[in-house]
Amino acid sequence: MNIPQSEQELLQRAQNLAGLTLAEIAKQADIAMPKDLKRNKGWIGLLLEHVLGASAGSKPEPDFPHLGIELKTLPINEQAKPLETTFVSVAPLTGLVGINWQNCYVKKKLARVLWVPVISSASIPLAERMVATPFLWSPSPDEEALLAQDWQELTDMIVLGDVENIHGKHGQVMQLRPKAANSKAKTQAFDRNGKPFMTLPRGFYLKINFTQMLLHKYLRVN
Template sequence: MSDLRTLFDAASALAGQSFAELADAQGMSVPADLRRHKGWVGQLLEAALGASAGSQALQDFPELGVELKTIPLDARGRPLETTFVCTTPLLDVTGLNWEASNVRNKLQCVLWIPIDGRREIALAQRTVGTAFLWQPSAAEEAQLKADWQEHMDKIALGQVEQITAHQGEVLQLRPKAANSRVLTEAVGPGGEIIQTLPRGFYLKTGFTWAIIKRTFDLADSN
């Protein structure tokens, strides 16, 4: 994409299209469900919009400084799951700071694309919602920074295996691996190198729900 307006217009034009229509246009097949194809919707939208970063530790549109994030919503517009941001460094973390972190890099400008996440609707028939751009406010960035710092301090102190998904106000840290046999190195409680599951940073649903409510002027509902 040549500029942000072109990208936003292209994303906006996807609103109302079904996954089947999008997949057909991209020459992709629609899986029966997402249990074994968890990243398929994101890949579909990346293909439709020409995202260039792939699996690199860059924004999806590095030339524009924009990250693409899909967010599955229920019938009331509430996020159905946490949002993956990026994987977490577990070694040589001393000296890392928020300003240079990959979390901040990924979240400095996000193109959110809501999608129909209702499991009772066949995947092929689910549709794309209205895209919107978001940049964290000073208050939101302060929340993200505080959580990131808390998690990274624990990692540096060898406490990675004591971190739970309940910790963090808006940003959680939890295992990110295809299966429990995928291990990586981390610092243990005594400073030794241990084997542990890779970890990833995720935005909690309360945080993304607040963004959705503000963007679309939605009221709280039970």
Template sequence: MNQVSPPTSVEQLMQRAEGLAGLTLAEIAAQLSIKVPQDLRRDKGWVGQLFEAALGAEAGSKPEQDFLHLGVELKSIPLNAAGLPLETTYVCVAPLSDVTGMRWEQSLVYHKLQRVLWIPVEGERHIPIGERHVGMPILWQPNAKQLSQLQQDWEEIMELISLGKVSQITARHGEVLQLRPKAANSKAMTTSIAEDGSLQMTNPRGFYLKTQFTAEILRNYFG
């Protein structure tokens, strides 16, 4: 795989991202000597990893922004033919124990969503992965209303977690942010708070942005 050095500025990062617009995933993969998978069932994170490689991201799976030195998180967003998001956007793993006294401003959700580089990409299943085109990138910072919505959802979900009600939280909780199981398989386990305050084993959970929230971000930029 051809290594791309990390961008030295937000301007350089945006130039690189704009340089991907209009290309297919196969064209980008060829530049980096990366093999295109047949489908994304086994390689769910492949598109995001391709963009990380093409743009010089360093974080990998570490719990920090992809471009920590620039304060920018990278997110690919698959769209349908109407330009609407096809799926929710994964933000980060949710803490399920040791949550007492945790504040919104200290949370990984807050940290990750301070500034996001969104890269739209064709996502409809009938288009072969290599033939999917990349769209124009968006550098987004949440406005006051969006931050408030995110904070409210995060605080409500975290309160339920702290009360030991993690198993009662469904994807319907939250206006813009939701909590869902996050694991490659249902055998993965982590500790969470039980209703009596003790610790219990449960599947890991992740925070996800709902599609109507990401659709609004796209609408605000592209009209």
């Protein structure tokens, strides 16, 4: 698929998918469809990247680098409630000197996001899952203040050697939690005494209450 030349073209392309099932989208794109997501966890995101013309691949930049827009699929149920937290980025556990909210990767990733909600209840077969109305979002001052506050709290805990004590309850709208394909994947962090140790990689995730708020605001759902 050719790369969209403007934000408006990208949004129009995304909104043209609203009401289509994943099977219909995959068929139009001539992409083979897995039976389920057990071995293909990121398949929906990859399908949408392909049909919308994303070009970043695995490079550390927005999915649409020339537009500065990140693509996020958002699994929701029939009542438009998000079904899971939303991964933002891997969290650095070392080398945090000089990093602040203004220059951190999380702020860059969330500067401009194309959200594509997909009705994905477990009872719906993958082929029949349907794209709801996509929307473009940038954080309002209030939303950014919440994100910045959580990022600072979580990053301070990492810097102070408290990474092992960070749990899902930390953060109002964003949390830090293990992000690894398996428990053998380890990365370096520092304990309270400044000694290095190996731990699971961590990722920043948007909590369900935050994405629910965005759906409510942009799609006027309850």
